[in-house]
Amino acid sequence: MRVVLVFLTGFMGTGKTAVARRLAAILGWPWVDTDQEIEKVTGLSIEDIFRKHGEIRFRSEETLALKRIVRDWAGQPGIVSTGGGMVLKAENVELMRAHGVIIGLTATPEVIFQRVKMRQLRKRPLLRTKGDVRARIEELMSLREPVYRSVAEVIIDTSSKEPEQIARELVEWIKGRMAGEKSGKS
Ligand SMILES: Nc1ncnc2c1ncn2[C@@H]1O[C@H](COP(=O)(O)OP(=O)(O)OP(=O)(O)O)[C@@H](O)[C@H]1O
Ligand SMILES: O=C(O)C1=C[C@@H](O)[C@@H](O)[C@H](O)C1
Numbered sequence: 001m002r003v004v005l006v007f008l009t010g011f012m013g014t015g016k017t018a019v020a021r022r023l024a025a026i027l028g029w030p031w032v033d034t035d036q037e038i039e040k041v042t043g044l045s046i047e048d049i050f051r052k053h054g055e056i057r058f059r060s061e062e063t064l065a066l067k068r069i070v071r072d073w074a075g076q077p078g079i080v081s082t083g084g085g086m087v088l089k090a091e092n093v094e095l096m097r098a099h100g101v102i103i104g105l106t107a108t109p110e111v112i113f114q115r116v117k118m119r120q121l122r123k124r125p126l127l128r129t130k131g132d133v134r135a136r137i138e139e140l141m142s143l144r145e146p147v148y149r150s151v152a153e154v155i156i157d158t159s160s161k162e163p164e165q166i167a168r169e170l171v172e173w174i175k176g177r178m179a180g181e182k183s184g185k186s
């Protein structure tokens with residue numbers, strides 16, 4: 001399989017969107033973010049989709065967005081930052097694996113809390129709680145961690161690095177991955 005699409009996966013606030021933007025700029029590849037794509041297509045914010053239509057509807061929109069992206073971008077290189085729950089559906093993981101490579105980003109719960117607190121929680125309805133947001137992050141992360149670990153080819157801890165530095169490291173990884181594939185085929 002050639003590396004054509006690079007999917008960034010991981011928990012909310014690990015930096016998928018921030019890193020993808022820089023990765024695309026360095027490589028000169030196009031970039032799409034599935035959350036932004038869903039908002040564009042539905043004309044609704046993530047918050048409104050969850051509030052008015054519920055999580056099941058959001059998950060359907062998420063799979064539809066992924067299907068459109070792999071169809072429209074077939075055969076060309078590109079960076080896709082996914083929503084934090086994209087990997088929870090086996091169908092989505094299969095689609096990503098069939099069209100590219102899956103990179104995982106991680107960070108400590110405390111760093112995630114610092115990044116997503118306040119205004120950022122609006123984009124992440126699953127973290128909104130009357131109780132302790134830190135505890136909610138830890139709970140959801142520990143439930144999902146095995147999935148994030150099992151789907152990604154490589155996992156980068158973004159807790160103490162700037163998005164620019166992470167993007168540069170990933171460029172090297174992607175180049176190595178592409179070179180490895182070429183030599184494997186010849
Ligand atoms: N490595 C980093 N260092 C410092 N701040 C960061 C880093 N990565 C992301 N951020 C900041 O943390 C916030 C959340 O990052 P981002 O939106 O990229 O997360 P995400 O993984 O895309 O989350 P989601 O799954 O909810 O879309 C943003 O304000 C972003 O600028
Ligand atoms: O981790 C999740 O389930 C989510 C992450 C965000 O990117 C959004 O896709 C939405 O808030 C759900």
Ligand SMILES: [Mg+2]
Nearest residue numbers: 016017035082
């Ligand atoms: Mg994002």
